Amino acid sequence: MExxxxxxxxxxENLQTKIGSLQLENPTILASGVLGVTAGGxxxxxxxxxxxxxxxxxxxxxxxGHPGPRIVGVRGGGLLNAMGLPNPGVKKxxxxxxxxxKEGACVIGSVIGNRSAQYRKVATQLAGTGxxxxxxxxxxxxxxxxxxxxxxxxxxxxVVKAVSKAIGEEIPVWVKMPGTTDYPRLVKAALAAEAAGxxxxxxxxxxxxxxxxxxxxxxxxxxxxxGLSGPAIKPIAVRAVWELYRSELRIPIIGVGxxxxxxxxxxxxxxxxxxxxxxxxVLLEGSTIFRQICLQHVQYKQRHGIETLEPLVGGLKxxxx
Amino acid sequence: MAxxxxxxxxxxxxxAPPTLRHHVTPILxxxxxxxxxxxxxxxxxxxxxxxxxxxxxxxxxxxxxEIPMSIAAVEPDEGHVEFAAALxxxxxxxxxxxxxxxxLGLRGPLGKGFELPISEGKPPPQSLLVVAGGCGAPPxxxxxxxxxxxxxxxDVVLGATTESELLYRRRFNCLTHTxxxxxxxxxxxxxxxxxxxxxxxxxxxxxxGAEGYAACFACGPxxxxxxxxxxxxxxxLPLQVSLERYMKCGVGICGHCIIDIKGSRVCTEGPVFPASxxxxxxxxxxxxxxxxxxxxx
Numbered sequence: 001m002e003x004x005x006x007x008x009x010x011x012x013e014n015l016q017t018k019i020g021s022l023q024l025e026n027p028t029i030l031a032s033g034v035l036g037v038t039a040g041g042x043x044x045x046x047x048x049x050x051x052x053x054x055x056x057x058x059x060x061x062x063x064x065g066h067p068g069p070r071i072v073g074v075r076g077g078g079l080l081n082a083m084g085l086p087n088p089g090v091k092k093x094x095x096x097x098x099x100x101x102k103e104g105a106c107v108i109g110s111v112i113g114n115r116s117a118q119y120r121k122v123a124t125q126l127a128g129t130g131x132x133x134x135x136x137x138x139x140x141x142x143x144x145x146x147x148x149x150x151x152x153x154x155x156x157x158x159v160v161k162a163v164s165k166a167i168g169e170e171i172p173v174w175v176k177m178p179g180t181t182d183y184p185r186l187v188k189a190a191l192a193a194e195a196a197g198x199x200x201x202x203x204x205x206x207x208x209x210x211x212x213x214x215x216x217x218x219x220x221x222x223x224x225x226x227g228l229s230g231p232a233i234k235p236i237a238v239r240a241v242w243e244l245y246r247s248e249l250r251i252p253i254i255g256v257g258x259x260x261x262x263x264x265x266x267x268x269x270x271x272x273x274x275x276x277x278x279x280x281x282v283l284l285e286g287s288t289i290f291r292q293i294c295l296q297h298v299q300y301k302q303r304h305g306i307e308t309l310e311p312l313v314g315g316l317k318x319x320x321x
Numbered sequence: 322m323a324x325x326x327x328x329x330x331x332x333x334x335x336x337a338p339p340t341l342r343h344h345v346t347p348i349l350x351x352x353x354x355x356x357x358x359x360x361x362x363x364x365x366x367x368x369x370x371x372x373x374x375x376x377x378x379x380x381x382x383x384x385x386x387e388i389p390m391s392i393a394a395v396e397p398d399e400g401h402v403e404f405a406a407a408l409x410x411x412x413x414x415x416x417x418x419x420x421x422x423x424x425l426g427l428r429g430p431l432g433k434g435f436e437l438p439i440s441e442g443k444p445p446p447q448s449l450l451v452v453a454g455g456c457g458a459p460p461x462x463x464x465x466x467x468x469x470x471x472x473x474x475x476d477v478v479l480g481a482t483t484e485s486e487l488l489y490r491r492r493f494n495c496l497t498h499t500x501x502x503x504x505x506x507x508x509x510x511x512x513x514x515x516x517x518x519x520x521x522x523x524x525x526x527x528x529x530g531a532e533g534y535a536a537c538f539a540c541g542p543x544x545x546x547x548x549x550x551x552x553x554x555x556x557x558l559p560l561q562v563s564l565e566r567y568m569k570c571g572v573g574i575c576g577h578c579i580i581d582i583k584g585s586r587v588c589t590e591g592p593v594f595p596a597s598x599x600x601x602x603x604x605x606x607x608x609x610x611x612x613x614x615x616x617x618x
Contacts, residue, residue, distance in 0.1 A: 034574055035584065037613045041576035044584025056576070056613070064611035068387025069379070069426070071570045073337025083575060088613040103582065215345035216383045216424055283574040287584070 013298050014308050017051070017275050019252045020172050020199040022132055024051035024106065024275060026297075027265065027309060028290040031256055031279035032057050032110040032135060032176070033083060035287070039099035045282065046105040049291030054277065055097060057110040057137040058126070060118050062089040066142070067222035072211055077258070078232035079280045080211050082142040082223035085112055090122045094129055101130035108174070110135045114144070116162035123163040127171055134171055136163060136198075139178035139205035141227040147208060150178040151185050153192030160196035172199030174254065179207035179227070181236055183243040190244055194251050202254040202277060203240045207233050230280040234258030238271050245272025245314055260285055262296025270315040339367055340572055343381050343426030349401065351420055355486045358407045358456055359417055360393065365427050366400030368392070374464035375434025375538070375563055375593040378404065379571040381426030382419070386412040389568045389588070391540070392430065393459030393489070394466065402427070405488065407456035431571050432592050435464045435538045435561050437471065447535040450522060450558070452478045452549060454515045454541025458488040460563050460593075464538050465496055476522055476534070477501065480515025480541070484508035515541060516548035523556045534558055538593075543618055547605040550596045560596040567609055577609060 015026040030053040035041035042053045065086030072080050087093065100107050109126035111134060113119040123134055136159055139150035149155040156175060164173055175193040180186055190201045206227025211220040219225070237257025244253050255273030259265055260281050268276050281289045297309065306312070336342070350362040368378060372392050381387045390404040406413050419425070440447055449468050453461035458479060465475050476499040481487045483506050493500050502510025503518040511518060519537075526533065533556065539549050540563035553560035566578035566587040573589035580587060581602040585594075599605075607615045 035576035035579070037576040037609065038579050040579040040582045040584040042584075043582055044576075044579070047583070062612035062614055065569070067385065068569065069343070069381050069428075070387070071341070071572070071574070072343070073341025075336050079341070081570075083569065086569070086577075086612055088609075088615070092614050099582065213343060213345055213383075213426065216343075216381075216426060218383055220343065222386060280574075283572060 013294065014301070015294055015297055017309060019133070019174075019254065019275055022172055026051040026290070026294050027269070027275040028293050029108070029254065029275055029277045030054055030282070030290075031277035032137060034279040034282050037096075039096045039103070042096075042100040042105055042107060043103055044287050045290065046100070046103070048287035048289065049294055051275065051290070052106040052108055052132065053100070054108040054135055055093070055110050056087055057085055057112040057140070058087045058090045058093045058122060059085070059112045060090060060121055062092065063087055069220060069222055072220040072226075074211050074228075074232070076232050077230050078228050079230045079283065080209055080221060080226040080228055081206065082221045082226040084223060085140055085143050087112075090125045094125065097126065097129040097131060107131050108133045108135050110137050110176075111163070112137045112140065113159075116158045119159045120162040120166045124166050127167045131171065133174055133199070134163065134167070135174040135176050135202060136160065137176050137205070139176055141179065141206055141208040142223050142225050147178050150205075151180065151182070151189050153189050156189050157192040157196040160193050160198050164197040173197065174200040174202050176202040176205055177240075179204040179233065179236070179257070180240075183240060186240055187243055187247045187249070190249055191247065194249055198251060200252045200254055201244060201249065202256060203244060204233075204237050204257055207236065229258065230284070231258040231260060234264060238267055241268055241273045242271040242316060246317065260289075262293045262300060265293055265297070266300060266312060269309060269312040272314045272316070274313055340428055340431055343428055344368070345381075345424055345426040347422050347424055348419060349421065354405060354488055357486065358405050358488055360403055360405040361425070362401055362403045363425060363427065364400050365402045368427060368429050369395040369397050369400045369402050372402065372430035373434040374467045375460045376430040376432050377571075377592060378402070378427045378429035378431060379568075380404065380416070381428070382412060382415050383424060383426065385415040387426075388412045388416075389431075389571055391460040391563065391592070393462050395463070405456070405459045428571060432588055433590060434460070435563070435593050437468060437473065438536050438559065440535070446472055446474045448474045448476065448532070450476050450478070450519065450534040450537040452480075452515050452519050452537065452539040452541065453488070454480045454545040455482070455486065456488060457539075457541030457563070460540050461538060462489050462492060465493065469496060478503065478515050478518040478522065480504070480518060480545070482506065514548065515545055516552055519549065520552055523552070523558070527556075536561065539563070543605055550599065553596055561593050562596060562599070563593045564591050564604065567611060577613065580604060
């Protein structure tokens with residue numbers, strides 16, 4: 001099947017999904033930390049068919065991140081990374097966001113910080129750039145105490161409250177949760193985010209992991225530990241989405257973890273996600289992965305006789321005995 | 322009867338590709354090529370077999386960092402690869418301290434290299450102009466060697482600040498008859514820039530009524546490349562340049578080396594770009610530092 005042009009699949013194929021008040025033209029979103037250092041990187045994914053693109057996580061101050069190696073592939077379909085949240089600081093990053101917004105991309109700003117005050121300051125600056133939502137990264141598994149904090153309901157709640165209060169209700173706040181198999185803790189933290197005013201939960205970030213090089217007899221990554229992504233973590237991510245969906249959580253869920261094709265996305269939708277984010281898939285399938293998935297969804301809809309993707313969301317609940 | 326081997330079912334993907342995992346191997350040889358530049362030879366058969374001129378490797382200095390390095394030479398039969406590193410920062414300071422037997426990790430080959438144009442009905446030999454400035458000589462050495470093997474005629478311009486910094490001078494000399502040297506201070510060859518050296522060759526060729534070069538490959542400091550792009554336009558020379566940008570992953574996922582609004586990645590679509598693709602990019606204008614801050618060139 002020939003690839004359709006940007007405009008046709010994006011606007012005519014009934015793949016829209018709604019994350020609260022925000023409508024996306026399709027459910028595929030570029031995950032934070034992938035390509036998004038510059039406007040050009042965000043545009044690469046946008047032109048590749050993404051329904052939205054999430055920026056690199058930015059903080060108050062410029063940070064170089066960890067020393068290399070920063071990524072390493074592992075057998076079994078996994079990628080480990082320890083980039084270390086490199087970013088130019090929010091002020092220097094604003095022109096990149098504005099340029100991507102000007103080009104017509106639906107941009108989501110990703111924020112990191114140590115305390116709620118930092119999240120608030122960064123969020124306030126991002127709010128004026130034309131971004132359509134903010135994603136709070138409370139879950140990087142290889143920088144300081146970020147990871148542990150993301151599973152602490154009090155921390156999550158404080159960060160969401162501080163940001164929501166500062167930017168008002170116009171820009172929805174998403175919270176990106178840590179990768180974990182401790183689903184009850186994950187659900188508790190997500191419920192805290194919801195109670196504090198979050199508009200959506202993004203699950204999951206990379207899982208804390210370690211890979212060693214046996215010739216060098218040391219960790220394969222410069223930082224030592226890293227975060228695992230890719231197909232290896234998909235079942236964990238699907239379970240996380242399902243556990244969130246079947247809990248008391250009422251806000252939309254965005255699934256992330258190991259998506260390589262349209263069937264992976266449908267799995268996430270059935271488990272309860274309304275959209276998905278894709279990171280490692282961009283490396284493994286190229287930056288047109290978003291468009292490819294949309295085409296597969298068009299075919300899936302035809303095969304199952306459905307007009308939109310909407311009836312699939314949470315379908316597992318209906319079909320479960 | 323020999324027992325039948327059980328059929329193996331594999332759920333796991335094959336081992337990660339050589340672009341995503343390190344081939345860790347001892348250094349076979351370190352040589353001081355100039356006061357600032359050392360060359361390293363290692364055994365990496367898979368890279369030596371498959372690398373093309375202009376491609377690069379991510380070189381891991383265990384415990385220190387990982388940095389991109391253009392491939393300077395390969396010996397496919399022995400499985401050897403060579404790269405050369407100038408002393409520019411923390412990682413290369415450690416690299417310069419390593420000696421024979423120390424371990425380095427290599428990922429690659431990465432990126433897209435130089436491409437010799439396919440001759441349309443024209444019999445060889447065709448002529449190639451290559452221009453190397455400063456520590457940009459390694460990929461040009463590889464390209465020169467490879468083109469000569471393909472029966473091309475290669476004219477080389479090698480430029481540096483001063484005579485002692487003319488990288489791979491002897492090796493270029495062994496390879497080609499036409500080696501134009503330029504130095505900023507006039508200690509060797511013509512005093513001036515590599516761009517001026519290239520223009521002398523282009524003028525000579527024009528004056529002699531000879532056919533123009535079928536292609537020009539260049540690597541060096543960005544102001545030099547910028548000058549060459551202008552020159553190429555003037556002489557209608559099909560130019561390919563190898564760019565350098567801060568790279569963090571080397572495989573096109575981190576986005577740190579993107580140079581335009583379309584998202585062209587130096588590590589994946591490059592490092593070698595046709596000059597025609599460099600309009601409306603950051604080429605000659607800006608580069609990102611380790612944090613992602615834009616720095617004017």
